[in-house]
Amino acid sequence: MGTIMEYLYWRGDLDFSKDPFNDIDALILAMLSYLHYKGIVPGIENSTGIALKDVSKQYFSKDQKDQSSDFNPTASPSLDSELLDLLKKTANCARFENIQLSRYEENTDFVIGEQFGALTYILPGAKYEKVIAFRGTDNSLIGWKEDFEIAYTEQIPAQESAAQYLNRIIGFLTGKVMVCGHSKGGNLALYACSHLNAMFRSKVSRIINFDGPGFDFSIVPHDLFLYYEDKICNYVPEESIVGMLLESIGKRIVVSSSARGINQHNALNWKVQRSEFIPGTMSKTTQLLEHTLKTWLADLPVPKRKMFGEALFDILGASEGRTIDPIENIKEIKNILIKYSKLDKETKALLTEVFSSLNAQTKNTISKKIRENLSKLT
Numbered sequence: 001m002g003t004i005m006e007y008l009y010w011r012g013d014l015d016f017s018k019d020p021f022n023d024i025d026a027l028i029l030a031m032l033s034y035l036h037y038k039g040i041v042p043g044i045e046n047s048t049g050i051a052l053k054d055v056s057k058q059y060f061s062k063d064q065k066d067q068s069s070d071f072n073p074t075a076s077p078s079l080d081s082e083l084l085d086l087l088k089k090t091a092n093c094a095r096f097e098n099i100q101l102s103r104y105e106e107n108t109d110f111v112i113g114e115q116f117g118a119l120t121y122i123l124p125g126a127k128y129e130k131v132i133a134f135r136g137t138d139n140s141l142i143g144w145k146e147d148f149e150i151a152y153t154e155q156i157p158a159q160e161s162a163a164q165y166l167n168r169i170i171g172f173l174t175g176k177v178m179v180c181g182h183s184k185g186g187n188l189a190l191y192a193c194s195h196l197n198a199m200f201r202s203k204v205s206r207i208i209n210f211d212g213p214g215f216d217f218s219i220v221p222h223d224l225f226l227y228y229e230d231k232i233c234n235y236v237p238e239e240s241i242v243g244m245l246l247e248s249i250g251k252r253i254v255v256s257s258s259a260r261g262i263n264q265h266n267a268l269n270w271k272v273q274r275s276e277f278i279p280g281t282m283s284k285t286t287q288l289l290e291h292t293l294k295t296w297l298a299d300l301p302v303p304k305r306k307m308f309g310e311a312l313f314d315i316l317g318a319s320e321g322r323t324i325d326p327i328e329n330i331k332e333i334k335n336i337l338i339k340y341s342k343l344d345k346e347t348k349a350l351l352t353e354v355f356s357s358l359n360a361q362t363k364n365t366i367s368k369k370i371r372e373n374l375s376k377l378t
Contacts, residue, residue: 001271001273002273003268003269003270004028004268005086005089005268007272008028008096011274011275012090012093012096013093013095014094015094015095016095016123016125017125021129022275022276023208023235024272024275024277025095026180026208027210027270028096029121029131029133029180030134030182030185031083032083032090033133033134033136033181033182033185034083034135034182035087036106036117037055037101037106038104038106041101041102041104041119042104043103043104044168047103047172049100049120049122051100051101052090052091052096052097052099052100053092053097056087056088056090056091056092079266099122099124100121100122101120101121102119102120103119103169105118105119107161114157116135116157116161116162116188117135118132118134118135118161118162118165120132120169120173129175130175130176130177131178131179131180132165132169132170132178132180133179133189134179134180134184134189135184135185136186137183146184147213150246152219153219159187159191159192162189162192163191163192163196166193167192167195167196167200170196170200170203170204171200173203175203176203176204178205178206178207178208179193179206180207180209180210182210182211182267183210183211184213186209186210186212187214189208189209189212190207190209190225190228191220193207193225194224206231207231208234209233209248210235210267211235211236211243213242214246214247214249215246216247225250228250229249232249232250232251234251234252235253235267236254236255237255237256237257237264237265237267237280238254238255238282239261239286241286241289244286245293246297247294254280255270255271255278255279255280256270256277256278256279257271
C-alpha cells in the first residue's frame with residue numbers, strides 16, 4: 001500500500017505488455033498535463049510526438065530553466081515540486097519513458113478569462129489506446145473564476161476549447177481513445193465528449209473524471225451525456241470538496257488518501273495497491289457538504305449566481321496578483337477593501353445575501369442530520 005510515487009517504484013519496471021494500462025496510469029498522465037510543454041511537445045498542428053524521457057531531458061535543460069513559468073506551472077509551490085518530481089520519475093521508468101506526447105495546446109487569456117491546456121498521449125505499441133488529457137485548474141485567479149462560472153454558464157471558455165480540441169484531434173487517431181482529466185480537467189473531458197461529433201463517439205473507450213466538478217443539468221442538459229453514461233467513471237477521495245460540486249454523471253468510486261481535508265484533492269496523495277486504487281468511504285463531512293452545496297445552489301437562481309460570481313471576482317481582481325495565493329492577497333487587502341467600498345448598494349446587498357444563505361443552509365443541514373441521528377436513538 002502506498003501513493004502514486006511508490007506505485008512508480010513498485011510497478012515502473014513493468015511495461016504495458018506485462019501489466020496492462022490501468023486507471024492509476026491514466027491519473028498519472030492527467031497530472032502530468034499540468035506541466036507546461038510549449039516549445040518541447042509538438043503543437044496541435046503537428047502529428048509527430050516526443051517520448052516522455054526526451055521531454056524530461058529538455059524540460060530540465062539549462063534553456064528551459066530560464067523559463068521560470070515552466071517550473072511554477074500551477075503557482076502552488078508544493079504541488080509544482082511534486083509534479084516536477086513526477087515527470088522525472090516517469091521519464092526514468094520502463095513503463096512510461098517511451099510514451100509519446102503530442103498535439104499540445106495551452107491558452108491563458110486574461111481578457112476572456114480562460115485557463116486551458118490539453119495534450120495527447122500515444123502508448124507504445126499499436127494495440128494500445130490513445131489518451132487525451134485536459135489540464136485542471138491552476139492557482140490563477142482566472143482559473144478559479146472559470147471554475148465558479150461552471151455553476152451559472154452554459155459554456156465557459158475552457159469548455160469550448162476542450163470541445164474544439166477533441167473534435168479536431170480524435171479523427172486523426174486510430175483505435176480507441178480514453179479521455180480524462182483531474183479537477184476542472186475532468187469536467188472538460190466530460191464536456192468535450194458530450195459535444196463530440198456523432199461520427200466519432202464510438203471511438204471513446206472511457207471518460208475518467210478525477211475529482212472534478214460536475215454540471216448543473218438545468219444549464220447543460222443531462223441528455224448530452226446519456227450516450228457515454230456507462231463509460232464514465234468519477235474518482236473522488238474520502239473528503240472530496242471539488243468533486244462534490246454540482247451533479248455527477250456515471251459511476252462514482254471513492255478512494256483512500258494519505259492526506260486530509262482539501263489536500264486530498266491532490267491526487268498524488270491517493271492510496272494504491274498493485275494496479276488499483278484502495279477503496280475508501282466518503283466522510284460524513286463530505287456528505288454534509290455535498291447536500292449543503294446542492295441545496296444552496298438549487299435555491300439560488302442562475303442570474304443571481306452570475307451576479308454574485310462576477311462581483312466576487314471583480315473584488316478579488318483588485319489585488320495586483322494574478323493568483324489566489326492568500327499571502328499575495330493579504331498584501332493587497334487594502335486594494336480589495338477599496339474595491340468593495342466602491343460597490344453600489346445593490347451589489348453589496350447581493351454578496352451579503354448569498355453568503356448568508358450559504359451559512360443558513362449549512363446550519364439547516366447540520367441540524368437536520370442531528371435530528372435524524374437523535375431519532376435513531378429513540
